[in-house]
Amino acid sequence: MSATERPAGAAVAPAGQPAREPDARRRTSGGSAGPGSDRRRSRRGRPLSIRAQRAVAAWLLAAPFFVLFLVFFAGPVLASLALGFTDLRSTDLRHPFAVNFVGFDNYTRLFQDETFRTAMVNTAIFVPVTLALTMALALAVAVALHRGIERFRTLFRVGYYLPYVTSIVGVAVVWRIMYQHDSGVINRVLGFVGIDGPNWLESTTWSLPAIILMTAWRGMGFQMVIMLAGLSAIPSGMYEAAEVDGASQWQRFRYVTVPMLRPTLLLGAVLGTIGLVQWFEEPYVMTRGGPLNSTLSVSMFTLNQFGFGNYSYAAAASYVIFAVMVALTVVQFRLLRSNT
Amino acid sequence: MSTVATRAPAPARPVPPAARGRRRGGDGRGRGGRQWWIYAVLIIGLVITVAPFLWMLLSSFKPDAEVRQVPPTWWPENPTLDNYRDLFQRLNFPRFFANSVIVATAVTVGNMVFCTMLGYALAKLQFPGRRMLFGLVLSMLMIPTVATFVPLFVLVSNFGLANTFGGLILPFLAAPLGVFIMRQYILGLPDELLDAARIDGAGEFRILATVVVPLCGPPLATLGVLTFFAQWNNFLWPLVVAQTEDKYTLPVALALYAIGQNNARFGLLMAGAVVIIIPVLIIFAVLQRYVVQGIAVTGLKD
Numbered sequence: 001m002s003a004t005e006r007p008a009g010a011a012v013a014p015a016g017q018p019a020r021e022p023d024a025r026r027r028t029s030g031g032s033a034g035p036g037s038d039r040r041r042s043r044r045g046r047p048l049s050i051r052a053q054r055a056v057a058a059w060l061l062a063a064p065f066f067v068l069f070l071v072f073f074a075g076p077v078l079a080s081l082a083l084g085f086t087d088l089r090s091t092d093l094r095h096p097f098a099v100n101f102v103g104f105d106n107y108t109r110l111f112q113d114e115t116f117r118t119a120m121v122n123t124a125i126f127v128p129v130t131l132a133l134t135m136a137l138a139l140a141v142a143v144a145l146h147r148g149i150e151r152f153r154t155l156f157r158v159g160y161y162l163p164y165v166t167s168i169v170g171v172a173v174v175w176r177i178m179y180q181h182d183s184g185v186i187n188r189v190l191g192f193v194g195i196d197g198p199n200w201l202e203s204t205t206w207s208l209p210a211i212i213l214m215t216a217w218r219g220m221g222f223q224m225v226i227m228l229a230g231l232s233a234i235p236s237g238m239y240e241a242a243e244v245d246g247a248s249q250w251q252r253f254r255y256v257t258v259p260m261l262r263p264t265l266l267l268g269a270v271l272g273t274i275g276l277v278q279w280f281e282e283p284y285v286m287t288r289g290g291p292l293n294s295t296l297s298v299s300m301f302t303l304n305q306f307g308f309g310n311y312s313y314a315a316a317a318s319y320v321i322f323a324v325m326v327a328l329t330v331v332q333f334r335l336l337r338s339n340t
Numbered sequence: 341m342s343t344v345a346t347r348a349p350a351p352a353r354p355v356p357p358a359a360r361g362r363r364r365g366g367d368g369r370g371r372g373g374r375q376w377w378i379y380a381v382l383i384i385g386l387v388i389t390v391a392p393f394l395w396m397l398l399s400s401f402k403p404d405a406e407v408r409q410v411p412p413t414w415w416p417e418n419p420t421l422d423n424y425r426d427l428f429q430r431l432n433f434p435r436f437f438a439n440s441v442i443v444a445t446a447v448t449v450g451n452m453v454f455c456t457m458l459g460y461a462l463a464k465l466q467f468p469g470r471r472m473l474f475g476l477v478l479s480m481l482m483i484p485t486v487a488t489f490v491p492l493f494v495l496v497s498n499f500g501l502a503n504t505f506g507g508l509i510l511p512f513l514a515a516p517l518g519v520f521i522m523r524q525y526i527l528g529l530p531d532e533l534l535d536a537a538r539i540d541g542a543g544e545f546r547i548l549a550t551v552v553v554p555l556c557g558p559p560l561a562t563l564g565v566l567t568f569f570a571q572w573n574n575f576l577w578p579l580v581v582a583q584t585e586d587k588y589t590l591p592v593a594l595a596l597y598a599i600g601q602n603n604a605r606f607g608l609l610m611a612g613a614v615v616i617i618i619p620v621l622i623i624f625a626v627l628q629r630y631v632v633q634g635i636a637v638t639g640l641k642d
Binding site for chain 2: 051054055057058059060061062064065066068069071072073074075076077079080083088141144145148149150156157158159160161162163165166167168169170171173174175176177178180182183184185188191217220221225274277278280281284285288299302303306311314315318319321322325326329
């Protein structure tokens with residue numbers, strides 16, 4: 001940097017000198033500081049102007065993100081809420097004044113809508129069951145990796161994490177073919193142990209469990225990584241103390257690992273819930289929500305209504321998902337706080 | 341720094357020789373003992389985890405009749421490249437692949453720039469509105485596309501951006517996760533470095549570009565990989581906004597093909613899945629450290 005030769009001068013000069021340039025100009029000179037900035041630098045020094053200058057710089061740095069945020073996130077979130085109280089349809093896009101305020105009509109209609117209720121029930125089953133299954137598997141693997149073995153930890157960690165980085169659409173396509181009744185590899189493998197596998201995706205009984213299994217398979221590695229981070233934060237002295245006190249392996253798990261891991265588990269539950277409540281690609285690709293809506297999710301319902309052109313109805317449905325998500329998160333964070 | 345604290349499992353502490361004898365095998369830290377069955381279970385689990393990918397690869401080289409055969413064959417009996425050839429020659433997959441690359445790359449670069457800028461401001465500059473901005477970023481972490489896509493589509497249509505790359509890219513340029521990652525990392529950089537540059541007369545933009553960014557390799561890698569993956573796999577928004585084939589990304593094209601025809605060719609679907617999944621797996625295998633760290637950082641925010 002050209003300036004380094006005379007740093008001392010810079011430090012001495014400014015104190016008494018009045019600022020002759022307006023703040024704004026100096027700020028821009030700072031941004032493009034080249035050889036010419038030496039002189040200006042010497043006038044910089046009053047704490048207030050530096051602070052103001054930094055504030056301007058900070059807001060300039062924040063501006064692109066902030067603008068994009070307002071336009072593409074905050075705006076639509078609020079607009080979505082507002083839309084839910086109107087009767088906007090796709091055909092109204094060119095005539096915005098034809099749109100009416102309809103109060104809670106969309107919401108009352110939603111909760112009387114048999115299809116929407118089915119989607120809610122499916123989601124109410126899918127989310128907790130998948131989350132419990134995923135986290136139970138992840139906990140077992142994480143504990144085994146953390147305290148059970150010494151070698152190949154990275155290999156296992158990476159291997160178990162693999163499915164989570166892949167496209168849900170991609171894996172849903174693969175699993176759809178693996179779930180085929182006669183030609184599917186899953187029933188073939190089950191056949192080896194004497195199980196006559198069902199026609200997974202064509203059965204109202206088995207289609208949802210099939211999707212749950214696949215989702216747990218894909219999400220397990222994510223929960224595992226979070227848990228491994230939590231496990232490595234438990235002081236090993238606690239295990240040693242428990243051992244000295246004669247605690248069995250199970251007791252050490254039950255009375256040291258589980259309580260110490262509780263914040264991590266709740267955090268995993270929050271993140272997992274946020275992801276699962278929006279489930280959508282799996283039924284979209286594997287079952288189209290069927291058979292007989294047995295795998296229809298709320299997100300899919302929303303997208304279908306959007307596809308029919310019922311924009312305000314879709315917006316109302318999407319806000320129900322959003323509200324449920326916020327509520328669940330608040331509840332979980334309450335639990336998190338009260339336990340730490 | 342959380343990146344350090346959360347780096348996966350701490351190496352096993354050395355055990356004093358005297359203690360080692362007493363240790364029961366089940367504890368796991370002793371050598372031998374019952375460790376072998378833990379390995380056995382973990383290996384079985386790993387096989388189940390990886391098997392669908394192997395199955396996908398194998399099936400993608402089978403003719404359609406063989407994929408639908410009862411019972412299924414394990415190894416392709418008549419290996420063929422027909423699925424890939426049709427994918428790329430008949431189904432326009434080069435176009436979809438290019439679209440996916442364009443969108444994911446643009447979004448990744450945008451996030452690396454904008455999130456670093458805001459992350460630096462939030463971490464190192466005092467300014468009015470800072471807490472408010474950070475609160476906004478945090479609150480955005482959990483806003484799903486499904487909650488915003490309807491008005492977003494109306495907005496994007498009014499801008500004339502429906503079915504354009506702008507419409508595919510712009511809504512994802514400012515993602516909160518990246519800000520969070522960058523802020524956490526930059527917080528840990530020593531203030532003395534920045535002050536030294538300020539004494540030398542550098543402005544904040546210059547400090548960011550010449551002092552901060554060169555030190556931000558690891559979080560930028562994390563941010564880059566996570567953003568690229570998320571965008572590569574993104575489905576709902578591209579499905580809504582891309583209306584003609586020339587704007588489809590890979591997941592949109594594959595999903596629409598999979599559900600579009602009653603007897604979509606299974607072999608072709610498998611090959612399509614390979615094209616979506618394998619690039620990500622390769623990038624992940626090379627850069628897994630940054631991905632896993634990134635998850636740990638976002639997981640344990642303190």
